[in-house]
Amino acid sequence: MDKLSFDVERGSVFGILGPNGSGKTTTLGIVLDVINQSTGSYTWFGKASSKESRKRIGAILENPLFYPYLSATRNLKIIADIKGVAYSHIDEVLKVVDLFDRRNDKFKTYSLGMKQRLAIASAILGEPEVIVLDEPTNGLDPQGIAEVRELIVRVASRGTTIILASHLLDEVQKVCTHVVVLKSGKSLFSGKVDDVLVDAESIELGADDIDKLYEVIKTHPKVGSVEKKDGKLIVVLSEDVSSTEINDYLINKGIVLSHLAVREKSLEEQFFKLLAK
Amino acid sequence: MIRLLKIELKKILPYRTFWVLTGLYFLLLSLFFMGLRGVLSGIKINQPKQPLNIADKFNIPLYDFPDIWHNLAFVAGFFKIILAIVILILITNEFSYKTIRQHIITGFSRLDFLLAKLGLIFSLSVGVTVFIFLLGLIIGLFNSGVTEIHLMVGKLEFVLVYFLEVFSYLIFALFIGTLVKKSGLSIGLLLLYTVIIEPIIGYILPDVISPYMPLSSISNLIQVPNNSLMSLFGLHFQNYISAIDVSIAIAYAFVFIAAIYWLLKKRDL
Numbered sequence: 001m002d003k004l005s006f007d008v009e010r011g012s013v014f015g016i017l018g019p020n021g022s023g024k025t026t027t028l029g030i031v032l033d034v035i036n037q038s039t040g041s042y043t044w045f046g047k048a049s050s051k052e053s054r055k056r057i058g059a060i061l062e063n064p065l066f067y068p069y070l071s072a073t074r075n076l077k078i079i080a081d082i083k084g085v086a087y088s089h090i091d092e093v094l095k096v097v098d099l100f101d102r103r104n105d106k107f108k109t110y111s112l113g114m115k116q117r118l119a120i121a122s123a124i125l126g127e128p129e130v131i132v133l134d135e136p137t138n139g140l141d142p143q144g145i146a147e148v149r150e151l152i153v154r155v156a157s158r159g160t161t162i163i164l165a166s167h168l169l170d171e172v173q174k175v176c177t178h179v180v181v182l183k184s185g186k187s188l189f190s191g192k193v194d195d196v197l198v199d200a201e202s203i204e205l206g207a208d209d210i211d212k213l214y215e216v217i218k219t220h221p222k223v224g225s226v227e228k229k230d231g232k233l234i235v236v237l238s239e240d241v242s243s244t245e246i247n248d249y250l251i252n253k254g255i256v257l258s259h260l261a262v263r264e265k266s267l268e269e270q271f272f273k274l275l276a277k
Numbered sequence: 278m279i280r281l282l283k284i285e286l287k288k289i290l291p292y293r294t295f296w297v298l299t300g301l302y303f304l305l306l307s308l309f310f311m312g313l314r315g316v317l318s319g320i321k322i323n324q325p326k327q328p329l330n331i332a333d334k335f336n337i338p339l340y341d342f343p344d345i346w347h348n349l350a351f352v353a354g355f356f357k358i359i360l361a362i363v364i365l366i367l368i369t370n371e372f373s374y375k376t377i378r379q380h381i382i383t384g385f386s387r388l389d390f391l392l393a394k395l396g397l398i399f400s401l402s403v404g405v406t407v408f409i410f411l412l413g414l415i416i417g418l419f420n421s422g423v424t425e426i427h428l429m430v431g432k433l434e435f436v437l438v439y440f441l442e443v444f445s446y447l448i449f450a451l452f453i454g455t456l457v458k459k460s461g462l463s464i465g466l467l468l469l470y471t472v473i474i475e476p477i478i479g480y481i482l483p484d485v486i487s488p489y490m491p492l493s494s495i496s497n498l499i500q501v502p503n504n505s506l507m508s509l510f511g512l513h514f515q516n517y518i519s520a521i522d523v524s525i526a527i528a529y530a531f532v533f534i535a536a537i538y539w540l541l542k543k544r545d546l
Binding site: 060077 | 280283284287288291292293370374375376378379380381382383384385386389543544545546
């Protein structure tokens with residue numbers, strides 16, 4: 001980790017986004033006290049971290065970690081004992097992750113997706129104030145992924161703070177309100193998801209006089225950023241504008257376009273752009 | 278502490294390996310001790326005309342109160358290695374399943390984790406000691422003519438010290454398990470250290486130091502029961518519990534507990 005610093009507001013869904021090996025799990029491991037940091041500090045709930053603060057957090061780190069020879073219920077009882085939570089909540093969380101019917105089967109008989117769902121059950125057990133999820137949709141099928149995301153949004157709507165680490169851009173974009181983008185332990189960006197991962201439309205423009213086009217298009221009120229690339233301009237629009245409107249605007253300014261195309265997938269491009277920095 | 282112990286019990290009570298191994302300890306120890314007279318009677322000294330029964334000839338009070346307590350505690354000393362393997366499996370499981378990591382994340386401190394394991398070792402040692410007491414009592418009542426209470430409970434201190442012997446040996450096993458983290462490797466290392474490494478080091482070291490090696494100190498607590506057979510070979514063993522031996526064994530237990538705590542603190546889990 002390199003000079004990484006961020007705050008997570010109460011009630012937000014905070015994403016930690018980065019490719020594999022960027023330091024997401026290491027960061028979470030440090031703040032959950034399983035990895036010793038060489039320097040730096042962190043606080044939970046405005047205080048120094050302790051086992052009491054961790055009892056207010058429900059967390060899974062990387063793989064689901066349970067006793068393979070114990071059933072789901074017995075495994076969750078151990079979690080409940082450590083957290084000081086009543087057993088009565090166990091059946092409820094098992095129903096939430098759809099494992100209630102298999103609750104008495106040993107953990108080792110579970111499929112990868114079921115193990116992941118049990119891990120999520122253990123994280124939400126006892127309605128903790130903060131939930132930390134590290135790659136929660138790993139190993140799940142598309143339906144499972146959709147269910148987990150829906151679950152995260154539902155839990156967040158109750159006011160629970162969620163910290164979600166993921167290498168999947170659309171996951172972060174779909175569920176998070178805030179994000180920090182990591183690469184090689186460095187923060188590339190942190191802020192609101194809407195600010196960085198805007199799914200803004202962008203268009204490609206070409207004209208004989210590219211420099212004049214550049215000057216003129218920048219004056220359009222709904223244009224966000226303009227960039228020259230391969231003799232064309234990549235224009236990111238800050239609001240929805242139809243390409244016809246842009247064309248009319250430019251013709252009025254005396255510019256005739258030789259090229260106009262709407263670009264797809266600007267979001268992933270932005271993400272890769274961030275990572276390439 | 279009770280809370281921590283309850284959590285430990287939740288992990289081991291449904292664990293078959295735990296029951297198989299502790300059951301094996303109880304079974305093997307009982308069978309071996311009960312068969313011991315037969316073994317001793319079977320040893321014949323080479324005097325063809327007049328076969329000699331060692332147990333009778335030298336009048337070894339194997340199952341008689343109060344000597345039975347010393348004899349049983351000494352024999353049981355060889356079987357504690359099975360309990361050490363149980364502890365090694367339980368502690369290395371926590372590392373290989375990474376459940377120690379989940380415990381910390383969920384709200385254990387590293388000290389909680391250690392205390393839970395110490396509580397388990399303490400309880401297991403108590404359980405084993407109670408078992409030894411009951412086994413000695415039953416065998417003694419069936420085989421010993423002695424019925425006076427003060428003779429029956431004489432030398433019972435050997436059973437109490439057996440508790441310390443098991444406890445400190447299991448602490449040593451916990452240390453090896455925490456250090457190595459892998460179950461097969463740690464079992465191999467414990468056996469190797471117990472049977473070969475420490476005896477060799479003890480052989481190299483001067484005689485004044487070698488009895489104070491960790492495992493020698495532990496096994497010195499209860500020495501070979503003295504009897505006329507041993508004196509025949511000119512051997513003489515300590516026939517009592519020495520306060521110094523007890524203090525050294527307790528000191529080692531503390532040193533290893535501190536070392537385990539240091540390992541847990543220092544490591545990434």
